[in-house]
Amino acid sequence: MNRLRVLDAVREHGAMTQVEIATATGLSAATVSNLVKELDGAGAVLLRPSIRNGRRATQVSVATARGLLATAVFGDRDVRVAVAAASDEVVAQKRMPLPADHHADEGTDRAARLVHELVEGAGQEMSGLRALVVGLPAPIDTVSGHVGSDGILPGWRGTDVAAAMSDAVRVPVALDNTANLAALGEFKHGALQGVSTGMFVKVSYGAGAGLIIGGELFRGSAGTAGEIGHVTIDENGPVCRCGNRGCLDTFVGASPVLAALRPTHGGLTLRDVITRALDGDPGCRRVLQDSGRHLGVALAGVVTMLNPEVIAIGGQVARLGDLLLGPVRESVERCAIPSAAASVEIRVGELPPDEADVRGGLVLAEQLRDEADRAALSTG
Ligand SMILES: [Zn+2]
The missing domain is CATH 1.10.10.10 (Winged helix-like DNA-binding domain superfamily/Winged helix DNA-binding domain)
Incomplete structure (x- = not known):
């Protein structure tokens, strides 16, 4: 001891x-x-x-010769892999696109090949790799280790991702939701540093959140805590990909934003809409501000229930800054109990949008390595 x-x-x-x-x-x-x-x-x-x-x-x-860490973070259309000596010492990283409706084995094959490539490219042996953390943009059922919802990431349904990756890279593998990893990244290296109760919300194609409670990542009883994108904000609202009605995702994700602008602006990407809003386009500003108000309604529930110190917003929309945060804060002030609304600070994440989850993956990999070292020390 x-x-x-x-x-x-x-x-x-x-x-x-x-x-x-x-x-x-x-x-x-x-x-x-x-x-x-x-x-x-x-x-x-x-x-x-x-x-x-x-x-x-x-x-x-x-000792720095404690071996390498790796993380493979999947998006709907890509995988980002990083190899590091510590969570703040990235040795090499690479992103690779994936087809939108790819299957799990295609994703895990590509990620495993990238890990090998990066480790060997860094002049290291695969035997020096100590832990791999895989991030998926879907709820993960920690009991079964499977994707915890049928409608989200359908090509990954029923796959034991950790076992498949562990076979391919031969090190301990942990699996987590990308919003949880991003929360962990912001907690150790970004906007949630030193926070005891806080939340990271990522808004890009949909909304997902990671909760820090009592200075630790909170996953809930089966690992799916923080699925704010599927919190109901309108019981009679549009049908969501999860099968429910009126989830936050049907109001703030890329699809509702792009659909609202299609008649007047034609086919845009979320990136285009954000750029135009920052350039002053009134329609794009209005739709994104409406998103902010809806997001604020969902966050107000969290603020009332958990009384957090900080909520950090990341993902593509973080570029909007106060254009988004203004309406979010207004809704929180309107809908949350006043004392909790007055004490929460709502700010944008500090890490770049596609880095927070990768950094968090490395933080978790570092924890796995530390646990293995502790186990070896206490028996040795
Ligand atoms: Zn839903």
């Missing part, structure tokens, strides 16, 4: 002298010295001579 305390202190603060470790952990200098010797013997730390306050001291840091 004390070895883990020393290792945690070095992980948290970076390189430290043994005196500093003793102060941080409350352990005696003699104990720290013995523990550092043991950790060095186990290859868990690196020791370097240094000078502190004019005296010779040994600087202790976490």
Whole structure:
């Protein structure tokens, strides 16, 4: 246990002298010295001579030769793969397009090939890979490990993605929803840093959210918490791809926005609509502001229920800034209980839209590697 305390202190603060470790952990200098010797013997730390306050001291840091991490994050039409030494030390990354109605095995094959390519391109062996995290833009049932809704990502129905990927890359694989991964990325490296109760909402083709509760990612009892895109905001509204009526996704995703503009603006992409809105096009501005108001209604429910400190909005619409945040805030102020509405800060995410989930995937992969190292240390 004390070895883990020393290792945690070095992980948290970076390189430290043994005196500093003793102060941080409350352990005696003699104990720290013995523990550092043991950790060095186990290859868990690196020791370097240094000078502190004019005296010779040994600087202790976490061994960097702890192996590589990888993440493969799927979108509706692409997969992005990153290989890293730590969640903030990306070694290589690459994006590859996928057909819109692709099947799971096509997606996992391509992702596995990309992982091999990137690891070998970085001059490393596949045996140096320690963990892979796969992100999917769909609810994941943590009990079965399958996609938790029939209407979303139909080509992936019934596939045990973690097992398929684990066969292909031969390392422990974890599977999570991309909104959860993005929330984790923003929590460790972006707009939700230091937040105890917060939420990340991604709005692009649909809306998805990841919740941070008590300083940890909250997945719910079966792993599908945060599916805000399928919260009902109009019982009699349009039929959603999930089979219900009037889900938030039928008001804020790309399809309703593009459909509203088709008669006047013709066929646009969501990217076009956002660019035109920023250039001052009144129709595009109006439709996106309406989206913001609807999003605010759904978020007001979350604000009333969870009383979060921060809600960060990411995805393509984050480029809109206050053009979107203004109507979101108005709806939250109108619909949430005043004390909770007054204490929540609604801002845009800090990480680029297609980076937050990849960073979060690496954060989770790092956690898997740390757990494996802890298990090895406590038995070794
Ligand atoms: Zn729905």
